[in-house]
Amino acid sequence: MSMQSELQDGELDPGLSTVLGEHRQLINLAYRFLGSLADAEDVAQETYTRWYAMSREQREAIASPGGWLTRVASRICLDLLGSARARRERYVGEWLPEPVPDREEWISGRSGGSVDPADRVTLDESVDMAFLVVLDSMTPAERVAFVLHDVFHYSFAEIAEILDRTPAACRQLASSARRRVRAQQPPVTTNARRADVVRDFKQAWEANDIDALVRLLDPGVMTVADGGGVVTAEPHPVQGGEQVARFFVDVAGKAPGLTILERSVNGRPGLVAQQDGVTVTVLAFGMAGDRITNIWAVRNPEKLRPWTG
Secondary structure (H helix, E strand, O other), X not given: OOHHHHHHOHHHOOOHXXXXXXXXXXXXXXXXXXXXXXXXXXXXXXXXXXXHHOOHHHHHOOOOHHHHHXXXXXXXXXXXXHOHHHHHHHOOOOOOOOOOEOHHHHHOOOOOOOOOHHXXXXXXXXXXXXXXXXXXXXXXXXXXXXXXXHHOOOOHHHHHHHHOOXXXXXXXXXXXXXXXXXXXXXXXXXXXXXXXXXXXXHHHHHOOOHHHHHHHEEEEEEEEEEOOOOOOOOOOOEEOHHHHHHHHHHHHHHOOOOEEEEEEEOOEEEEEEEEOOEEEEEEEEEEEOOEEEEEEEEOOHHHOHHHOO
């Protein structure tokens, strides 16, 4: 029986609203695992498909539908993460997580579209672009154990059922992942200070002021661009203050009429570049103190659908 038929007659499934109420949780979970809103949507849909593939008696026998949905979604994500290496080998250029706009920007009409993914993804430190990049460096098992325990507060006994390992092994996986995160954590920079630095970067970029850009950049700053082979993007990371500053000035020179807007990207101050009113690049920033340490530039149009107005 399809989900649509269940929706048309709630009496067929008294727990329907409870089950569908888990949709936001599944999207939040899968996005942190996969770094892709599109993939997160697919995972949620596949999870519900498996739920409704069971008979009503089987579903009613499940004591915690939410727990069942989470376990199934996590296992689907684990399978996808396991095959990610092969997919990345086919990906053209650098791969970055898909950026998410702030809900308020959707409400104010700054972004368009009939689907509002920002309404489904909770924007907190666990979707900060720097955090997602670190997650992507983990093994699939580390990522699942860490996200489920440290972000969603599942017990290691519950995680053990998903990973088919002992609770002790899952604890070790989460601990290893936690060390990776701590090793990459710079000194805390408040969002207010981040906004000031990003605004200064925008103004210096618009003025083609290389010296001003260099003063805002950490000497070891790295820029990574993701075009996915669909649009032009620097195929390799650009590193070093002066090199990155000149890179951005060159980009502006090759794109006359580029409009730079201040926007929230994954819950942090960022920038959006538009050409003729169309979003062509979303920039997320990593910072240490008052200096920019990382710039992640997402240009792949497939990853910019939530930003297209």
